Amino acid sequence: MRSIVHTITVQTASGEYPVSIGNALSGSVVKRFSAIFSQRKNVYVLTSPEIWSLWSARLLAALLPLEPVVLFLRSGEQFKRLGEVERLASELAGAGADRSSLLIAFGGGVIGDVGGFLAAIYMRGIDYVQMPTTLLAQVDSSVGGKTGVNLRAGKNLVGSFHHPRAVLADTHVLSTLSTRELRAGLHESIKAGLIRDAALFRFIEKNTPAIDRREPGVLEKIVRASVRMKSEVVHLDERESGLRMILNFGHTIGHAIEAAGGYGALLHGEAVAWGMVVALRISRNRNYLTAAVEERAVRVIVALDPPPLPSFSAKRLLTIASRDKKNRAGSRRFVLLQGIGQAVVVEDVSDAEVTEAIAAAIAMSRARQAR
Ligand SMILES: NC(=O)c1ccc[n+]([C@@H]2O[C@H](COP(=O)([O-])OP(=O)(O)OC[C@H]3O[C@@H](n4cnc5c(N)ncnc54)[C@H](O)[C@@H]3O)[C@@H](O)[C@H]2O)c1
Ligand SMILES: [Zn+2]
Numbered sequence: 001m002r003s004i005v006h007t008i009t010v011q012t013a014s015g016e017y018p019v020s021i022g023n024a025l026s027g028s029v030v031k032r033f034s035a036i037f038s039q040r041k042n043v044y045v046l047t048s049p050e051i052w053s054l055w056s057a058r059l060l061a062a063l064l065p066l067e068p069v070v071l072f073l074r075s076g077e078q079f080k081r082l083g084e085v086e087r088l089a090s091e092l093a094g095a096g097a098d099r100s101s102l103l104i105a106f107g108g109g110v111i112g113d114v115g116g117f118l119a120a121i122y123m124r125g126i127d128y129v130q131m132p133t134t135l136l137a138q139v140d141s142s143v144g145g146k147t148g149v150n151l152r153a154g155k156n157l158v159g160s161f162h163h164p165r166a167v168l169a170d171t172h173v174l175s176t177l178s179t180r181e182l183r184a185g186l187h188e189s190i191k192a193g194l195i196r197d198a199a200l201f202r203f204i205e206k207n208t209p210a211i212d213r214r215e216p217g218v219l220e221k222i223v224r225a226s227v228r229m230k231s232e233v234v235h236l237d238e239r240e241s242g243l244r245m246i247l248n249f250g251h252t253i254g255h256a257i258e259a260a261g262g263y264g265a266l267l268h269g270e271a272v273a274w275g276m277v278v279a280l281r282i283s284r285n286r287n288y289l290t291a292a293v294e295e296r297a298v299r300v301i302v303a304l305d306p307p308p309l310p311s312f313s314a315k316r317l318l319t320i321a322s323r324d325k326k327n328r329a330g331s332r333r334f335v336l337l338q339g340i341g342q343a344v345v346v347e348d349v350s351d352a353e354v355t356e357a358i359a360a361a362i363a364m365s366r367a368r369q370a371r
Contacts, residue, residue, distance in 0.1 A: 005032075006224055010143060010163070010231040012238055018166050019143055019231065021223050025062040025131070025170040036129065036165045042101040043068040044092060046115040048075040051107050051133055054176050059106060059131070068104065069095050073114055077263055080110050080149045082158060088118050102127050102165075108134035108181075109141035109268075113159070116147030120162035130167040134177055135185025135219075136269055138169040139192065139226035144234045155255070155263070161239070169227075171219040179212060183304040184269030186211060187250075190300060191276060192226040195246045196233070198341030200225040205300050246343040249335040250276030253358065256320040260312045273306040274361055281357035282349060283336040293340060302368065309365040314358035318351060 005022040018033075030037040037043070045059070045068045052070065060068075071091050073079050092101070105115025105128060112130050119128035130142040148159015174182065186204065193201030203221065204211070210218040230247065237243040254275030257266060266274075277298055284294040322332065334349040 006220070008224065008227050008231055010167075011235045012145065012163055014163060017163060019169065019227050020166070021138070021169045021171065021227065022220055023170060023172055024168040025058050025173070027062065028064065029062045029168060030064065030066055033166055033168075036127070037063075037066065037102070040066065040100065040102045042095075042097055043104065044095070044097060044101060045070045045104045045106050046073060046088065046111055046118065047071075047106040048073055048111060050075050051111075055106075055133065055173055058170075058173070063104075073107075073111060075110070077110060077150070080114055082149055082151075085114060085118055085121075085149060088114070089122050092118070092122055097122065097126070099123050099126060102129065104129045104131055105142075105164075106131045106133065107137070108132070109137045112137050112142050113147050113156070114149060116145075116162055116164065117149055117159055119164075120147055120160040125162065127165045128162075130164045132167065132169050133173045135174055135182050135223075136188055137185075138171070138174070138223045139185060140188040140230065142167045142169065143227055143230050145238070154259070167227075169223055171216055171223060174219060175214050180267065182212070182214070183306075184267040184273075186222070186304060187269040187273045187276070187301065187306075189222050189226045191247075191249050191272065192229045194276065194297060194337060194340060195229075195249045195335070195343035196341055197225055197229050198339075200229070201297075201300070201340050205296075208300070208303055245333065245345050246335050249337070249343055250279055252321050252332075252334060253278045253317060253354075256317045257309065257312070259320050260316055261310050265310045266307060270306040273301050273304065274309050274365070276301055277361045277364065278354070278357045279334065279336055281360050282334065282353050283338070285353060285356065286336070288336055288338045288344070297337075297340065298364075302364075308369045309362055311362070314355045314362065317358050318354055321354070 005020045005024050008019045009016050043066045103119045105112045119126050132138045132142040145161045145163035147162050148156045151157040207218050250272045254272035257271040280294045280297050283289045332349050335343050335345055338344050
């Protein structure tokens with residue numbers, strides 16, 4: 001098979017790394033990325049049993065002549081925990097991993113976040129490569145260097161910034177992803193389009209059926225545009241002191257929905273979908289957006305049929321949103337839109353505005369269910 005791979009370079013304060021998108025795991029990645037893979041005595045793969053049963057043959061063929069040691073983390077957000085990191089670090093030590101070892105995180109965002117964190121702290125930091133296998137991980141979580149695990153007190157409360165040496169996103173592996181997971185990941189690309197890339201938004205708007213069919217060219221284009229957007233933002237603001245905050249569009253309320261549901265009711269991307277509906281409503285109420293633009297954006301989001309919003313009260317979501325770690329003391333920071341592709345960060349969104357918009361989203365969700 002001819003391998004078509006596009007590479008985007010992410011530039012960071014500590015150096016730069018390639019994100020290769022396409023049939024990234026066909027052919028020898030060892031040869032193609034010799035600077036990263038050659039002369040490694042020890043290569044380790046972190047993955048989940050499900051992903052390994054589907055895609056081990058493709059990965060092992062791509063890594064030849066390297067023969068990696070495989071470590072497993074069970075699937076699910078509940079395994080993104082410090083206890084698992086300790087177990088995995090002990091397994092690395094038991095298998096003889098040293099400072100020059102390379103870890104490959106081969107899975108969705110959970111594997112990527114745990115693998116990245118393990119690489120950040122094992123022997124005070126070893127190299128790792130992200131090979132994301134979900135759409136969410138390909139368009140979002142594998143790029144940007146945020147790694148970490150959850151505490152009982154909340155998501156991603158322990159972690160570190162540690163950039164991978166490379167990201168290799170093979171859109172072919174998305175063929176086995178469930179439609180629900182695929183669509184949840186697509187919401188992060190819709191977000192990317194809404195905040196900074198109107199052309200990407202229009203592309204998704206026109207191609208939703210082709211995305212559901214996993215047409216390779218279409219998926220590749222979406223991953224490329226989303227990664228390009230994120231890498232630009234990360235380059236301009238690596239540590240999230242300014243611009244990078246726009247990536248949280250839909251996430252203030254999205255995180256509150258996830259927390260209120262005990263992280264089981266909706267997938268992350270689905271919660272973000274409803275969070276974006278809320279942020280769009282506030283933007284429209286402030287006349288930042290016309291009704292027509294708001295409706296157009298909402299139409300693309302709900303066309304993916306996010307599961308109904310569980311029946312939390314607006315007040316409960318607001319209380320949880322106020323605890324979000326991304327809020328600075330005393331003010332509620334919100335990302336709103338001033339047009340498709342134009343995000344703005346504001347500090348003065350009132351409780352009343354948020355409550356009204358949440359109530360409107362709940363009403364919309366109920367009306368859709370009743371149909
Ligand atoms: N670091 C960041 O910047 C960042 C950004 C966004 C999200 N995240 C994190 O990402 C996580 C969510 O990631 P996710 O949505 O990828 O979920 P996930 O990693 O839990 O994967 C979802 C499910 O898909 C399965 N799967 C993965 N690849 C598959 C494939 N190719 N075929 C079939 N099944 C496959 C997994 O086993 C799992 O059951 C969250 O923990 C979130 O906090 C991190
Ligand atoms: Zn997200």
